[in-house]
């Protein structure tokens with residue numbers, strides 16, 4: 001029995017390590033990009049993603065009509081673009097997430113944020129805390145106004161969801177082999 005537990009623990013560790021080392025590129029709004037056309041639900045978009053430290057967030061838009069500003073939580077809520085923490089204007093902006101917590105972005109063009117062109121990129125603290133320290137997940141100052149840690153069940157679900165199919169198959173085979181041999185013993 002202890003062997004089973006150890007085998008599974010090793011597998012989970014491998015899965016977690018693979019997951020952490022794989023930096024994903026997330027294009028905001030997917031094919032729609034960063035826009036006011038079509039009422040893209042950026043809250044829904046970010047809710048369906050799992051963000052990690054080291055991931056790249058990509059904003060694609062026509063720079064004649066839009067921009068990207070990183071702001072505080074308060075400015076995000078009130079769509080206040082008067083004092084952004086960072087501003088991006090190329091229309092093809094790639095931002096590497098280097099800290100856990102919330103990262104708030106809005107379009108600074110008047111009316112656009114109010115119209116829904118705003119997105120909260122949240123790197124869950126709960127998931128990061130479970131993961132052994134790696135160069136990527138090094139401790140850095142928390143993002144401003146980050147408060148809500150994701151429930152632990154969330155991170156387990158996302159881990160399973162993101163785990164490599166081969167690893168899951170391997171886990172199944174290992175469980176079968178270990179249990180199978182213990183029945184014969």
Ligand SMILES: *[C@@H]1O[C@H](CO)[C@@H](O)[C@H](O)[C@H]1NC(C)=O
Pocket residue numbers: 075078080081082083
């Ligand atoms: C917008 O944010 C800035 C910086 O935090 C603040 O000084 C200003 O009062 C805010 N404006 C409004 C209308 O809330």
Ligand SMILES: *[C@@H]1O[C@H](CO)[C@@H](O)[C@H](O)[C@H]1NC(C)=O
Pocket residue numbers: 060092
């Ligand atoms: C954005 O930049 C990347 C390289 O950083 C390039 O491969 C891509 O084609 C660019 N996309 C647009 C829409 O300009």
Ligand SMILES: [Cu+2]
Pocket residue numbers: 035036065066067107108109112117
């Ligand atoms: Cu805009």
